[in-house]
Amino acid sequence: MSAQPAASVPARRTKLAIGVGVVCALSIYLGHGRSFVSLSHDPHEVNCLPELHLALLVHHQPDKVERGDYLFWKASSISALAYVGEDFVLKRVAGVPGDTLSIRGEQVFINERLVAEGLEDAVLYKRPASSFQRTEVIPPDRYFVVGTARMSNDSRYWGYLPHASIVGKGYRIY
Structure with missing residues (x-):
């Protein structure tokens, strides 16, 4: 055969x-x-989600959000992302309400599982990387979202994504 x-x-x-x-x-x-739906790609030289070259964005705020989902929102809804030129920001959900977030050294853990590494963007906030270290429970209606690249400007720096800011879910096409 x-x-x-x-x-x-x-x-x-x-x-x-x-x-x-x-x-x-x-x-x-x-x-x-x-x-109702649109396509998205990351136009930046260093992608925040290198595993996601093209995504389908479904413009409907989800009732249920789970770890691993891709969420998108208007960049203007998070003041630290006001510089973003695209209409939407897309990141992967690493932590949901009730999860324990711990940032130690330059590693990010959710429920003691490593979900991201690096704090290279601390310089953008004019703060030392050590100032982002913390251990806390993710509050209701908030999500800890990350890019999978070390240089992703995400919840490590600006905090939790409020459920009310979510515009929809993204789905990997390729």
């Missing part, structure tokens, strides 16, 4: 283009002219 050849790059691009077209058509149909 011979192995099937992998799909060629043009075939994968064609499938991706068809998928994007279907998503756009559904967005127009389901959103009645409003954008």
Whole structure:
């Protein structure tokens, strides 16, 4: 029995283009002219979420948020992110209400599980990395969100994302 050849790059691009077209058509149909879904990519040279090249953003505030979900919100809703030029910020949920957050040294733990490393962005806040160390329980209706890159400006620095600020969930396309 011979192995099937992998799909060629043009075939994968064609499938991706068809998928994007279907998503756009559904967005127009389901959103009645409003954008119900959109596509997003990180235009920065150093991506905050290097594992996520293209994401589908569903513009609906979720009732339930779980660890590992990708959430997005308007950059202007978090004052520390006012400099962001894109409409939305997308990060991965590392901690949910009731979880224990601990930042020790340059490592971030949720319920004693390592979820992020590095505090390189401390210089942006003109503070030493040690000033971000803490151990606390994540409060109700708040989420600890991170990028998976060391240079991600995320909850390590500016705190928790309020549920009220969430615009929707993101889903990895590729």
